Amino acid sequence: MSLQSSVRRDASQILTELVKSPKRATKYKKAYLTSLQVDTTQLTPLRTLSMFVEADLTRKQYEIIRTSNKKLYSCYSVLQKEKRKCYPQKESYRVTETCAEIELQHLLDHTVTRLLTYLQDILTDLTQEERNTLELISKWGCDGSQQSQFKQKMQNNDATDSNIFQSCLVPLQLVCGKNKKKIIWQNPTPSSPRYCRPIRIRFVKETTDITNSEINYVQNQINLLKNNLFMNEGVSASVRHSMAFTMVDGKVCNAATQTTSTMRCYICGATSKQFNDLTIKKVVDVEALAFGLSILHARIRFFESILHLSYKLPVKKWQLRSEADKTIVFREETGLIDMPKAGFGNTNDGNTSRRFFSNPHKASEITGVDFNLIYKLKIILEVISSGHKVDLKKFADYCLETAKYYIALYPWHPITPTMHKILVHGATVMEIALLPIGMLSEEAAEARNKHFRLYRNSFARKFSREECNVDVLNRLLLSSDPLITSLRPKPPKSSKPFSKEAIEMLIAPDVDENVDNSDSEEQVEEKADESEDEPWHSSSS
Numbered sequence: 001m002s003l004q005s006s007v008r009r010d011a012s013q014i015l016t017e018l019v020k021s022p023k024r025a026t027k028y029k030k031a032y033l034t035s036l037q038v039d040t041t042q043l044t045p046l047r048t049l050s051m052f053v054e055a056d057l058t059r060k061q062y063e064i065i066r067t068s069n070k071k072l073y074s075c076y077s078v079l080q081k082e083k084r085k086c087y088p089q090k091e092s093y094r095v096t097e098t099c100a101e102i103e104l105q106h107l108l109d110h111t112v113t114r115l116l117t118y119l120q121d122i123l124t125d126l127t128q129e130e131r132n133t134l135e136l137i138s139k140w141g142c143d144g145s146q147q148s149q150f151k152q153k154m155q156n157n158d159a160t161d162s163n164i165f166q167s168c169l170v171p172l173q174l175v176c177g178k179n180k181k182k183i184i185w186q187n188p189t190p191s192s193p194r195y196c197r198p199i200r201i202r203f204v205k206e207t208t209d210i211t212n213s214e215i216n217y218v219q220n221q222i223n224l225l226k227n228n229l230f231m232n233e234g235v236s237a238s239v240r241h242s243m244a245f246t247m248v249d250g251k252v253c254n255a256a257t258q259t260t261s262t263m264r265c266y267i268c269g270a271t272s273k274q275f276n277d278l279t280i281k282k283v284v285d286v287e288a289l290a291f292g293l294s295i296l297h298a299r300i301r302f303f304e305s306i307l308h309l310s311y312k313l314p315v316k317k318w319q320l321r322s323e324a325d326k327t328i329v330f331r332e333e334t335g336l337i338d339m340p341k342a343g344f345g346n347t348n349d350g351n352t353s354r355r356f357f358s359n360p361h362k363a364s365e366i367t368g369v370d371f372n373l374i375y376k377l378k379i380i381l382e383v384i385s386s387g388h389k390v391d392l393k394k395f396a397d398y399c400l401e402t403a404k405y406y407i408a409l410y411p412w413h414p415i416t417p418t419m420h421k422i423l424v425h426g427a428t429v430m431e432i433a434l435l436p437i438g439m440l441s442e443e444a445a446e447a448r449n450k451h452f453r454l455y456r457n458s459f460a461r462k463f464s465r466e467e468c469n470v471d472v473l474n475r476l477l478l479s480s481d482p483l484i485t486s487l488r489p490k491p492p493k494s495s496k497p498f499s500k501e502a503i504e505m506l507i508a509p510d511v512d513e514n515v516d517n518s519d520s521e522e523q524v525e526e527k528a529d530e531s532e533d534e535p536w537h538s539s540s541s
């Protein structure tokens with residue numbers, strides 16, 4: 001009443017409101033405090049950059065968004081400062097109009113620094129001995145792809161920008177201790193390009209010589225790698241590196257092993273004529289086993305071999321000689337998705353083949369190829385791409401069984417080289433692999449080709465070819481930065497449950513206290529239940 005009489009109407013009204021019920025005052029206070037917070041809290045530069053990268057924003061887009069709430073989003077120059085932390089030191093760059101690269105040692109030093117910054121808390125909890133025996137296991141590889149040609153003139157007239165050949169690496173696991181038992185960090189998405197760090201990009205066309213010189217070039221740098229010494233907030237650590245050369249496709253493997261024929265196995269040298277005779281035991285090239293299984297390509301090649309089987313089913317011949325044969329096959333071919341693409345291979349990609357194997361019933365119906373065979377191949381693909389440890393004995397048996405099954409059904413069509421590689425050498429390859437084979441896939445590097453195209457078109461300055469390359473390289477570094485990537489919101493899991501047969505061949509991961517084991521034993525069990533209505537089981541064959 002006294003407030004009202006002194007003409008302080010608002011204060012009077014609020015006071016009346018506040019004492020209406022016992023809890024009202026607390027609610028008022030809370031609402032008032034949150035309103036204050038919203039107004040003054042600014043996103044940290046790191047958070048802002050994380051959003052910037054995650055949403056693939058350009059500077060212009062960011063500035064438009066910023067005008068909506070200048071208090072929340074910091075000024076672009078702050079973001080630029082944060083961005084610079086994602087790049088290794090200037091001296092490690094070497095950029096010309098046809099090449100952009102970062103010295104491997106510097107790239108790894110920078111990767112480790114960013115990763116350990118993210119892991120600072122875990123690092124502090126380790127013993128000094130553990131911190132001195134850290135080891136970062138990475139995979140690396142190289143691949144070529146076509147790119148759009150820019151109209152700008154090159155200083156060197158012979159050079160062209162229609163193709164690139166790039167090598168990159170993906171950190172997979174940080175372990176410590178002498179027996180490497182303790183896992184400190186594990187890449188949650190080893191097939192995603194988000195941790196894929198660029199080593200070198202050159203505007204050249206992929207040939208055997210180029211591939212081999214690239215492998216030598218990176219391998220030489222790997223041999224000279226020194227331990228990385230990390231120091232932050234009084235905590236020191238030493239990290240050594242192991243690199244597995246597994247992000248490769250068949251082309252690179254053939255080049256590296258001097259295998260000139262694509263119909264020959266680069267591991268044992270058998271030719272396609274010998275593939276169907278499982279009794280032939282050839283000497284295995286141990287070095288070639290280290291290339292992994294190229295899982296993305298394996299799926300595509302499996303899919304193609306089923307298609308080719310399907311075309312040739314009416315004539316039951318492998319190589320077509322007469323014109324009459326070809327007409328029959330051509331008729332069968334129409335209506336399918338197998339289109340050749342000018343210049344490189346065909347249009348069969350990972351997604352088509354994934355769809356194909358996700359429904360073996362339908363696949364068998366369309367192609368006329370035996371359902372059980374498609375199903376068995378699907379199981380094998382599931383096992384090798386799972387990222388879990390595999391029971392090698394069971395897997396080898398299953399592969400052998402599948403190979404025998406194939407030969408019994410289609411003796412007139414030899415097993416394809418990729419199928420031979422996996423069915424015959426798969427278990428041996430897995431045995432010597434540093435990590436579960438699914439983690440070593442080449443998918444991340446493949447996706448980087450697409451990114452290169454995108455970043456070059458939309459995120460790079462165009463007034464000079466060199467500056468353009470610097471910008472692309474920086475964007476690749478930015479989008480693969482371990483600290484930024486670790487901060488991003490976890491993408492929802494869309495993976496399908498494993499089939500029962502696949503689970504039988506997998507070994508459940510050890511539950512380690514430091515690793516986020518989202519696929520722990522319990523979940524694997526659950527998945528087994530879900531797939532129980534699967535109409536067909538390997539035991540019934």
Ligand SMILES: [Zn+2]
Pocket residue numbers: 265266267268269270420421424425
């Ligand atoms: Zn072989």
